[in-house]
Amino acid sequence: MKIAVLSGKGGTGKTFVSTNLAYVSKESTYLDCDVEEPNGRIFFKPIIDEVKEVKVKVPSYNQEQCDGCRKCVDICHFNALAFAKNKVVIFEELCHSCGGCSLVCPTGAMTEKDKIIGKIEYGNSENVRVGTGLLNIGEITGVPVINEIVEANYNTNDIIIDSPPGSSCSVMEAIKDVDYCVFVVEPTVFGIHNFKLVYELVKIFNKNSGIVINKHNDSNRLVEEFAKENNVTILKKIPFNKKIGLINSKGILIAKENKEYYKLFKDILDQIKEGEK
């Protein structure tokens, strides 16, 4: 089963939930799609056995073949090209790799070349295959890295996707093929505001979903009220616990360390699978 773990914002416990879900599955692949800041590997400490570069196409220009028609500049909707001092100037960091400029160039002066924007590292950690997407610093979008990591084939019962935070196009890329979405929500006004944004996104994709309330305390019922009004299942309420936070901050999987938490995460996974039958 393919499960994405989402949060409307960073710091709600998305990696905490996704790594522990992957651990309690008998056989799983954990995919870290939080490519700007992947930290699931801190918990799994996988032994890396495979590294794949992720490349995109960017324009390559040969001034000698250019007749100055500016068709390439006109077609670029991202302002990645300009014509100055009788030649085309390329702003590679603005390019969205659409390929338009090389297609319209009548002389062959504009072609394409590969640019490495990141990589994916694979390794094993006990019963978990760990895939980590890493976007190079300064790149504008992690979507190509996420696309490559989620579209590869994995021979495990479960695939747990640690999605990027927020509700942008990189989140869409991470959830497009999943069977189920888990929202990790913290019970604060800010937390529920951002959760609603990603909830709306998941609704558009028509995915089954459920909520894990992290750092739960009884003084705030905002998430419960939202779940009731919108008929969304609350899979679990994980109480705020300083000790657990401390263990987590040391890069230790709580399900591995503590039987009670093993049971808690196993119960979440079982509920998800039960709902899919």
Ligand code: SF4
């Ligand atoms: S590939 Fe597309 S986005 Fe990039 S420079 Fe060419 S037209 Fe612009």
Ligand code: SF4
């Ligand atoms: S479309 Fe080709 S020939 Fe025309 S300005 Fe651009 S690179 Fe030069």
